[in-house]
Amino acid sequence: MIIERAPAKINLALHVRRRRPDGYHDLETLFAFARDGDTVLVAPAEEWSLTITGPFAGALGSPAEVEAVSPRLVPATAGEAFAVPDNLIEKAANAFTRVFPDIPPQAITLDKHLPVASGIGGGSADAAATLRALARIAGVASGDPRLTAMARPLGADVPACLLGRTSIGTGAGEELAVIEGRPGIPLLLVNPGVAVSTAAVFRAWDGVDRGALRDGNLIERALAGRNDLAGPARLLAPLIGEVEELLAAAPGAILSRMSGSGATCFALFETDADRDAAAGLAERRGWWTLPTSLA
Numbered sequence: 001m002i003i004e005r006a007p008a009k010i011n012l013a014l015h016v017r018r019r020r021p022d023g024y025h026d027l028e029t030l031f032a033f034a035r036d037g038d039t040v041l042v043a044p045a046e047e048w049s050l051t052i053t054g055p056f057a058g059a060l061g062s063p064a065e066v067e068a069v070s071p072r073l074v075p076a077t078a079g080e081a082f083a084v085p086d087n088l089i090e091k092a093a094n095a096f097t098r099v100f101p102d103i104p105p106q107a108i109t110l111d112k113h114l115p116v117a118s119g120i121g122g123g124s125a126d127a128a129a130t131l132r133a134l135a136r137i138a139g140v141a142s143g144d145p146r147l148t149a150m151a152r153p154l155g156a157d158v159p160a161c162l163l164g165r166t167s168i169g170t171g172a173g174e175e176l177a178v179i180e181g182r183p184g185i186p187l188l189l190v191n192p193g194v195a196v197s198t199a200a201v202f203r204a205w206d207g208v209d210r211g212a213l214r215d216g217n218l219i220e221r222a223l224a225g226r227n228d229l230a231g232p233a234r235l236l237a238p239l240i241g242e243v244e245e246l247l248a249a250a251p252g253a254i255l256s257r258m259s260g261s262g263a264t265c266f267a268l269f270e271t272d273a274d275r276d277a278a279a280g281l282a283e284r285r286g287w288w289t290l291p292t293s294l295a
């Protein structure tokens with residue numbers, strides 16, 4: 001059994017620079033990762049299957065209780081693991097089997113702890129963890145260019161999640177330069193329970209280029225930065241503004257901001273106690289929280 005962690009991705013800053021003719025946007029973003037997230041487990045089996053467990057299993061199609069005992073078993077077409085892939089894990093497995101058709105069938109389990117469509121790249125992290133797990137099974141090196149080539153078509157965030165390191169992302173987010181991280185900084189994620197569509201948030205962007213990322217260390221750059229999707233996301237989900245206010249006012253918060261296209265917001269804290277106090281306030285509002293730290 002191979003176990004791959006699929007940690008939450010945070011955009012410490014996200015500058016949208018221009019709309020492109022292909023419908024995507026050129027970005028400059030500071031990618032960082034949390035110590036916690038989803039988990040992908042892969043074990044040899046008679047046929048390819050995907051089982052989803054965990055608190056957010058129900059958000060991905062069917063109730064957790066049912067998924068836990070009844071794997072999604074879909075007969076595959078030649079060369080593909082899953083016939084009708086709708087989960088990013090199935091799409092990742094299909095991309096892998098197209099390039100490495102000799103890999104034997106695997107039973108994949110996703111333990112889903114991250115809210116879906118929430119700006120912390122849960123689906124992208126799951127897809128990347130699947131590619132890493134299948135690569136280990138097939139004896140493919142983690143930096144193999146065929147692996148990185150599979151990542152981008154699965155989503156703009158998947159290359160960053162495959163790399164899994166603190167980095168600056170440019171292009172649509174897939175051109176990556178590793179930078180020094182700040183592992184261990186207390187981190188809190190808060191989601192008010194609204195799912196927002198990434199495409200809809202980009203569509204609501206006003207088209208104004210507000211400038212590049214600044215120089216400096218990770219925290220200096222993040223503090224001088226912005227999330228240009230926060231305004232558009234707030235138009236679609238006004239509750240995001242309340243989360244931002246709670247985190248901005250939290251004692252000991254060094255930096256707070258929305259991540260990605262939202263609605264999850266994050267804050268970095270001076271101490272674990274400050275983080276846990278803010279988590280308590282958010283939980284009293286009925287919001288989802290993940291008290292963790294930067295990886």
Ligand SMILES: C[C@@](CO)(OP(=O)(O)O)[C@H](O)COP(=O)(O)OP(=O)(O)OC[C@H]1O[C@@H](n2ccc(N)nc2=O)[C@H](O)[C@@H]1O
Nearest residue numbers: 023024025119120121155156157172173198199202260261
């Ligand atoms: C906004 C970001 C920031 O890290 O994160 P999330 O909110 O998804 O976590 C990412 O750019 C999202 O990456 P990902 O979720 O993988 O995007 P994709 O599936 O490739 O694209 C979904 C849609 O978002 C829009 N999109 C995405 C990336 C980009 N650079 N420009 C875009 O315009 C496009 O409309 C696209 O059809």
Ligand SMILES: Nc1ncnc2c1ncn2[C@@H]1O[C@H](COP(=O)(O)OP(=O)(O)O)[C@@H](O)[C@H]1O
Nearest residue numbers: 086087088116117118119120121122123124126
């Ligand atoms: N394993 C998965 N986890 C989460 N979402 C998934 C997964 N597979 C497919 N999706 C779809 O991908 C979309 C984006 O999900 P996610 O990566 O969680 O959000 P975001 O891109 O905002 O960070 C969701 O709307 C969901 O329907």
